[in-house]
Amino acid sequence: MTERRQGAVKQITSHSNPIVKEIKGLVSQRKHRSQSGLFVAEGLKLATDALDAGWTVRYLALGPEARDNPVAQKAAATAKARGALILEVSTAVLGAMTRKDNPQMVVGVYEQQLLSADQITVPGSTVWVALDRVRDPGNLGTIIRTVDAVGGAGVILVGECTDPFAVETVRATMGSLFHVPLAKLSKDAFKGLAEKWPGTVAATHLKGSVDYRTPDYRDPVLLVMGNEQKGLEEDLVPACQTLIRIPQVGEADSLNLAVATGVALYEIRRKHLEL
Numbered sequence: 001m002t003e004r005r006q007g008a009v010k011q012i013t014s015h016s017n018p019i020v021k022e023i024k025g026l027v028s029q030r031k032h033r034s035q036s037g038l039f040v041a042e043g044l045k046l047a048t049d050a051l052d053a054g055w056t057v058r059y060l061a062l063g064p065e066a067r068d069n070p071v072a073q074k075a076a077a078t079a080k081a082r083g084a085l086i087l088e089v090s091t092a093v094l095g096a097m098t099r100k101d102n103p104q105m106v107v108g109v110y111e112q113q114l115l116s117a118d119q120i121t122v123p124g125s126t127v128w129v130a131l132d133r134v135r136d137p138g139n140l141g142t143i144i145r146t147v148d149a150v151g152g153a154g155v156i157l158v159g160e161c162t163d164p165f166a167v168e169t170v171r172a173t174m175g176s177l178f179h180v181p182l183a184k185l186s187k188d189a190f191k192g193l194a195e196k197w198p199g200t201v202a203a204t205h206l207k208g209s210v211d212y213r214t215p216d217y218r219d220p221v222l223l224v225m226g227n228e229q230k231g232l233e234e235d236l237v238p239a240c241q242t243l244i245r246i247p248q249v250g251e252a253d254s255l256n257l258a259v260a261t262g263v264a265l266y267e268i269r270r271k272h273l274e275l
Contacts, residue, residue, distance in 0.1 A: 007080050007081065007083045007084065008080075008086070009085075009086045009087075009088060010085060010087055010088070011087075011089075012061075012087055012088070012089045013089075013090065013093065014093075015092070015093060015096040017093075019085075019087065020089075020093060020096055023040060023059065023061070023098075023107070024096065026039060026109060027040050027097070027098055027099060027167055028099065030163045030166065033112070033163065033165050033166075034163075037111055038058060038109055038110065038112065039109070039110055039112055039165035039166075039170065040098070040107060040109055040167055040170070041107075041108050041110060041167075041170045041177075042098060042103070042167065042170075042171065043104040043106060044071060044072055044075065044104070044105060044106045045175055046170070046175050046178070047060060047075045049175035049178045049179070050108060050178045051078050051082075052178075053178040053179055055111065055113065055178055056111040057079045057082065057084045057108055057110050058084060058085065059085050059086075059087055059108065059109040060079040060080075060084050060085075060086050060108050060109075061089050061093075061094060061097060061106065061107040062076055062086065062089070062106055063091050063094045063103065063104075064105075065091075065105040066106050067088070069105065072105060072106055075106065079108075091103065098167075112165055113181075114182055115181055115182065115183035115184075116183065116185075117183070117185055117190075117192070117193055119183070120156070120183055120193065121153070122197065122198060122220045123153075123220065124220060125219045125220070126219065126220045127150070127152045127153060127220065127221040127222075127223060127269065128152065128221070128222050128223070129147055129152060129154075129155050129222075129223050129224075129225065129261060129265070130156040130158055130190060130194075130222060130224045130225070131143065131156070131157055131158060131161060131225050132158045132159060132224065132225065132226045132227055132232055133158065133160055133161055133226075133230075133233065134157070134161045134162055134225075134227065134257065135162050135227065135228055135229075136257070137162050137163070137168035137169040138168065138169075138172045139228065139256070139257045140161070140164060140169050140172070141172020141173040142173075142262075143155065143225075143258050143261050144169075144172075144176050144177055144180050144182075145172065145173050145174050145176040146258065146262045146265060147176070147265065148173075148176035148179050148180045150265050151269065152180070152265065153181065153220070154180055154181035154182060154183065155180060155181075155182050155183070156182075156183045156185055156190065156193075157183065157184045157185070158186075158236070159187050159190075159233070164177070164182055164184075187233070187236065190239070191236065191239045194224075194239035194240065195239060197222050199221055199222070200219075200242060201221075201239065201240045201241045201242070202215060202217065202221065202223055202224065202242040202243075203223075203225070203236075203237070203240035203242070204224070204232070204246065205232050205237065205243040205244070205245070206231055206245075207243060208243035208244045209243065210242055210244050210245065211244070211245065212244040212267055213267055214244075215242055216271070217268045221268050223261070223264055223268065224236070225260065225261050225264075228256075228257045244264070246263055246264065
């Protein structure tokens with residue numbers, strides 16, 4: 001981690017500046033994100049969402065277009081007041097940070113937030129989504145966005161999943177990352193959580209015999225979704241009370257994971273919140 005000044009403004013013109021290199025590493029390397037506990041989110045909307053939700057911002061880089069943008073300037077003032085280092089950079093330096101030819105006018109670096117098993121709260125009328133070995137960043141980001149849309153409680157990542165703080169995942173959430181709690185659990189920790197779950201634990205499964213519209217889904221609900229290619233890992237099946245299926249009438253082998261999760265979520269929430 002490079003040394004930074006608290007609540008200051010710094011102009012950067014060189015692509016080889018240590019902070020530029022640090023941000024490039026966060027964009028391109030999962031290992032660097034994991035070791036530092038930081039991640040990058042591009043765009044003014046995501047910067048505003050993160051600040052409104054109270055996430056800790058380390059750096060906020062502003063390109064030339066942001067300097068005359070009142071929303072961007074307000075975000076920079078808020079971030080600076082909270083101790084962030086504000087970086088004034090050229091479009092070329094923004095491009096070097098993000099590895100893009102046409103970068104967004106604002107790039108933020110934030111501290112990651114992940115819950116442990118004992119931090120997962122299960123109040124009455126709510127639904128959590130657990131994802132077993134989700135691999136695709138777009139799927140994960142879309143699911144986080146959908147959980148946000150239905151007022152879900154959060155997303156639990158089980159086993160070896162794609163990085164929720166990768167740039168591609170963050171972009172796909174469209175800002176919902178900053179509003180949806182995330183937890184990361186081992187298989188054993190997840191099975192322990194599911195065994196003690198006070199409501200319905202329902203999983204989509206190829207051998208599911210129950211139409212997804214049939215269960216009452218007793219609150220709180222834990223919806224478990226399997227890997228894109230292989231479905232739910234077999235040793236997780238006993239932890240699930242109900243195996244559901246989503247009927248299909250066409251020739252497709254299966255639904256996309258994010259689509260299937262959305263279909264099931266809206267049915268669960270419809271029964272309890274009349275969405």
